[in-house]
Amino acid sequence: MGIHAVSVMLEALNRDAQHATIAKFIQNELDAEREKVALLHQQGSQQAELLREQGAQQFELLRQQQAAAGGSMHSRRPETLKIDISKYRGSKRTPS
Numbered sequence: 001m002g003i004h005a006v007s008v009m010l011e012a013l014n015r016d017a018q019h020a021t022i023a024k025f026i027q028n029e030l031d032a033e034r035e036k037v038a039l040l041h042q043q044g045s046q047q048a049e050l051l052r053e054q055g056a057q058q059f060e061l062l063r064q065q066q067a068a069a070g071g072s073m074h075s076r077r078p079e080t081l082k083i084d085i086s087k088y089r090g091s092k093r094t095p096s
Contacts, residue, residue, distance in 0.1 A: 010018050 010021065013021060
């Protein structure tokens with residue numbers, strides 16, 4: 001609806017009815033904008049929650065990978081220690 005049509009409709013009303021009509025229009029516009037803001041806020045909250053969950057999953061995956069890598073190093077370590085111990089035992093012997 002154009003500005004001229006709105007003006008003609010408002011002119012047909014008395015002053016109180018004009019004010020009430022304008023106030024109702026402004027309130028409806030405000031409500032619509034509030035709904036948009038609420039929807040954007042909800043979407044932002046959902047995205048933030050998804051990012052938190054993804055970050056937690058990535059952290060857990062990295063922790064598990066590091067634990068697995070540490071476990072494989074740990075399983076080789078006793079062999080390395082045995083070799084090192086035998087080297088030191090050999091060097092401590094005094095020639096006779």
